[in-house]
Amino acid sequence: MRNAIKIDKDLVVTIDNSGCIGEKEQDVVKVPNELAAYYSARVSILEQWCAGAHPTHLFLANFTNQEAWQDYEKGFRKVFAELGEKMPPLNGSTESNFDSLQSGLSLTVIGKVVFEVNEENCDWFIVGKPLVGEEVVNQPEDVAKLEELLLLIKMKVIKHVWPVGSKGIKAECKEIFKNNEIQCNLPLEKSGGPSTCVIVAVDREQLDQFQDSITAPIEKLKIC
Template sequence: MRNAIKIDKDTIITIDNSGCIGEKEHDYVKVSNEVAAYYSARVSILEQWCAGAQPTHLFLANFTSEEAWGDYEKGFAKVFEEIGEKMPPLNGSTESNFTSMQSGLSLTVVGKIAFEVNEENCDWFIVGKPLVGEEVVNNLNDVAKLNELILLIKLGVVKHVWPVGSKGIKAECKKIFKNNEIECALPLEKSGGPSTCVIVAVDREQLEQFYEIVSVPVEQLIIK
């Protein structure tokens, strides 16, 4: 697993935070609240898949405003619509005593183990490109697609997914491959933002199907 926490034999907890991204005057990245929520949910769900789990419950900590709640809920719903799953129940809390100058949310996802993670007889690839900030909304064709990833998982083509975070591909690979050196055409230390690129283990016997399904850029990851 990456940053997920396993609290019993089949319950997985993941979390993602989004700060200074939204519609407020002092936000660093100006996007709709719905878009901010979409990408936060994206990260938390990829963390669930990394642990072999599917989401069952969502919990939102909303620091932006009471009015933002509905937009955040729409953003979460968009992710589940994309992957063809019913959105789990959403609960949480809004900071209503004080008004913040910048947007902020934290999404906690509870999930249950749903499929096996297996890296045997696999080759490794990066799906998508590392993007951050306004690069994300300006380069949507370079962002790994959740609907394609979940299809590949269900077909057994992809055996493991590992989202890339703010520390970049190299830092994630150290967690997966320990001290092994890696080689890839992508910038290895650039932030992956809201997991715009994902490390995947692909069954060597199904590489052709992998390339047929993935519509965004793909780079092979060489493990030395």
């Protein structure tokens, strides 16, 4: 697992935060609230998959304003619609006593273990490119697509998913491969933003299926 917490053998909790990203005047990155929520949900879902789980419940902490809730919910629904699924039940709370100067949300996801995580007989790849800020909006073709990943997880082509966060590819690989050196043609220390790229373990006997099914850029990860 990456940042997930197992409650018991079946339940997994993950969380993602988004701050200073949205529609307020003092936000650092100006995007629709719906898009900010979309990418926050994306990260939490990837964290679930990393632990072999899939979302069953969503909890939103909305620090922006009451009006933003509807847009955040639309962003969450969009992610699950792309996966061909109905959004799980959503609950949470909004800060309504004070007006914040910048946007903020936190999404907690509870999921159930449904996938087997197994790295045996696998080659490692990075799907997508590390993007941050406006790059995420301007380079959608370089973002790993969740629906493609989920299909390959269900087909047992992809046997482990590991999202890349703000610390970059190198830091994530250190968690996976410990003291082994890695080689890759992508910038290893650049922030992965809202997990626009994902490290995956692919069954060696199904590499053709993997490469034929992914539309985002693919880079081989060499473990030394």
